[in-house]
Amino acid sequence: MEFSKHTPHSLCAFLFIFSSLQSILSDSGTVGINYGRVADNLPSPPQVVKLLKAQNVTKVKLYDTDSAVLSAFSGSGISLTVALPNEQLSSAAASQSFTDKWVQSNILTHHPKTLIEAIAVGNEVFADTKNTTPFLVPAMKNVHASLVKYDVASSIKVSSPVALSALQTSYPSSSGSFKTELIEPVIKPMLSFLKQTGSYLMVNAYPFFAYIANTDTISLDYALLRNNDGNKDTNNGLVYKSLFEAQIDAVFAAMNALGFNDVKLVVTETGWPSKGDENEVGASDGNAAAYNGNLVRRVLTGGGTPLRPDQPLNVYLFALFNEDQKPGPTSERNYGLFYPNQQKVYDIPLTVEGLNAAPNMANGSKSQVVAPPPISGGGDFSASKVGQTWCVANDKAGEEKLQDALDYACGEGGADCRPIQPGATCYNPNTLEAHASYAINSYYQKKSRGSGTCDFGGAAYVVTQSPKFGSCEFPTGN
Ligand SMILES: *[C@@H]1O[C@H](CO)[C@@H](O)[C@H](O)[C@H]1NC(C)=O
Ligand SMILES: *[C@@H]1O[C@H](CO)[C@@H](O)[C@H](O)[C@H]1NC(C)=O
Secondary structure: OOOOOOOOOHHHHHHHHHHHHHHHHHHHOOOOEEEOOOOOOOOOHHHHOOOHHHHOEEEEEEEOOHHHHHOOOOOOOOOOEEHHHHHHHHHHHHHHHHHHHHHHHHHHHOOOOOOOEEEOOOOHHOOOOOOOHHHHHHHHHHHHHHHHHHOOOOOOEEEOOOOEEHHEOOOOOHEEEEEHHHHHHHHHHHHHHHHOOOOOEEEEEOOOHHHHHOOOOOHHHHHHHOOOOOEEOOOOOOOEEOOOHHHHHHHHHHHOOOOOOOOOOEEEEEEOOOOOOOOOOOOOHHHHHHHHHHHHHHHHOOOOOOOOOOOOOOEOOOOOOOOOOOOHHHHHHHOEOOOOOOOOOOOOOOOOHHHHHHOOOOOOOOOOOOOOOOOOOEEEOOOOOOOEEEEEEHHHHHHHHHHHHHHHHHOOOOOOHHHHHHOOOOOOOHHHHHHHHHHHHHHHHHHHOOOOOHHHHHHHHEEEEEEEEEEEOOOOOO
């Protein structure tokens, strides 16, 4: 856009702001959140709805049709994707009388006061060890037939979230293809069903898994949607600026290869853990904030992927809360944007208004999300004056070592551990990593930052930027 020399600056500024806002709004995608409940310490559903509304979240995905949860969303204006769990697939596939009853008691009793826009029939069914794959498409068809019967099929879509493990090939993206043994039995019938019913494919995509399996070949910046040189797909010359887009285009290529170029896609899960085990390289608060923050920016500033540039990206972040009852590696329990006490694990914008209020946040700008610290990713590090140092816990050292370091520092070591007692200034976040960091740093400062005083058998390391855990201030000398 060009302006005449005489255009007043204020008008220029106004038009500029207006036009950039327009471009954000015109073709932007949507950001929703997965509300998983595999935990014993979450707030009540009404409290959760209040939290979501305070964040201006308008789309939420659930893993079931829990009646108390669905009731809590009544009148909230939030659109829901609900789920028929894998355990019910065989019954749903067997008869429409089952899905008629299921739709009556789980959907019609709530919709449309509780706004349900889609039903996920099963979740990552091809990866289900109980062999539920043969039931999937018949179950989807029966659920849809029931929605038609009760006259709600035009407002409620039926689909099923597919994990990226359904792909045989995903690199380069243009060669993306589904696993051969899935194509005829289930992929083709499912895509035909989605096409016929005007629905879309649901895809769960985690660049984190690809990154931890290939840290030697995939750059962290590429995985986190930070500025990077990009990767060129040598088959078609398209350049990918992020692993996320490359993964989504591998799915599009796999669909195109079967002639389903016109079926749309929604990313029903994506995320990055704020903590992980020692072998889960890259799991940290800073990286999780960078991934999710940059992804939200990417989605809300519009445009699709290189293969489908005109289709906005619609995503659901995984997940709303850290879920303490999830089995598996540490990362599984640390995907949340929020702790169960409703405090943020890290701060990222989730809406266009949020992005505009914090235009440079979370895209890798130094003040918010810096390169990962040397070993682990504790907290959020802000800039400091030259020469100051702090000592923080290395969460990769494992719980036992961190606990030992905490016990030693607060005991024999003589650190000042009053601030991490319940109710005191540094009690929150109430995590072992945060408390150990506080205690270890206190010990290190007490020892005047002498060499060897920030080690704790590998459980600690020196940083040159002030550690930030919540609003807790870490003292330093110098
Ligand atoms: C939510 O939207 C309201 C009204 O537009 C706005 O005042 C508020 O700042 C928003 N909150 C967040 C967290 O974006
Ligand atoms: C972050 O985004 C802003 C706005 O697009 C840009 O000016 C800035 O250079 C970016 N910073 C980094 C480190 O990518």
